[in-house]
Amino acid sequence: MKELKGINVFLVGMMGTGKTTVGDLLARQLGYSFVDTDNVIEKAAGKSINQIFADEGEEAFRQLESEVLSHLSAHTRLTVATGGGIVLKRFNWSYLHHGLVIWLDSPVEVLMARLQNDTTRPLLQNDNPAQALQTILDQRRNLYAEADLHIQISAEDRPEQIVSRIMAEIPHKLKSDD
Ligand SMILES: Nc1ncnc2c1ncn2[C@@H]1O[C@H](COP(=O)(O)OP(=O)(O)O)[C@@H](O)[C@H]1O
Numbered sequence: 001m002k003e004l005k006g007i008n009v010f011l012v013g014m015m016g017t018g019k020t021t022v023g024d025l026l027a028r029q030l031g032y033s034f035v036d037t038d039n040v041i042e043k044a045a046g047k048s049i050n051q052i053f054a055d056e057g058e059e060a061f062r063q064l065e066s067e068v069l070s071h072l073s074a075h076t077r078l079t080v081a082t083g084g085g086i087v088l089k090r091f092n093w094s095y096l097h098h099g100l101v102i103w104l105d106s107p108v109e110v111l112m113a114r115l116q117n118d119t120t121r122p123l124l125q126n127d128n129p130a131q132a133l134q135t136i137l138d139q140r141r142n143l144y145a146e147a148d149l150h151i152q153i154s155a156e157d158r159p160e161q162i163v164s165r166i167m168a169e170i171p172h173k174l175k176s177d178d
């Protein structure tokens, strides 16, 4: 069984499920540093995710995402909010499986309610973002299901409650580090 102190915790799941929001709070609870892969990519590239997609395309973004993930693997005690597509590359799983992977799973209606006015996610800048979310979830569901921990989230769940549920589940998945 993995030990918490030697690893990183990764949050995976769809756009809008709350990886960035919950990850920051979870890191504080665990006493870990918080890292958001999208944020690292934007800082390194000096431009937004939208601009990277527009200038270089999705595949170039995916390469940057894999590079960031590989760099993070040199560290431990990180809570990492990943981008929703990190699960797509099989190569990325060699890093993810080294840590504890938590799937934050919200219904498409919840994602849509949160992202209806969002302009920062290039994959949703089209005429039918709800359909896009459904299609993307259908493509990725089996990949997210490879996570160690599956947390189902409904519209009423506050980030603090989600963190409490994760904290309650972690001891069942890992050796204690005290
Ligand atoms: N549990 C929650 N309840 C209500 N709003 C939330 C919750 N989690 C996240 N949000 C909001 O939903 C949007 C997307 O959250 P974010 O953390 O960026 O998701 P992700 O990183 O998974 O794409 C943000 O506006 C955030 O404030």
Ligand SMILES: O=C(O)C1=C[C@@H](OP(=O)(O)O)[C@@H](O)[C@H](O)C1
Residues within 6 Å of the ligand: 013, 014, 015, 016, 019, 020, 038, 049, 082, 083, 084, 085, 086, 120, 121, 122, 123
């Ligand atoms: O699901 C995806 O393919 C993406 C999710 C985004 O991150 P969030 O999951 O934090 O929204 C971001 O990496 C990019 O827009 C692509």
Ligand SMILES: [Mg+2]
Residues within 6 Å of the ligand: 019, 020, 036, 038, 081, 082, 083
């Ligand atoms: Mg995010």
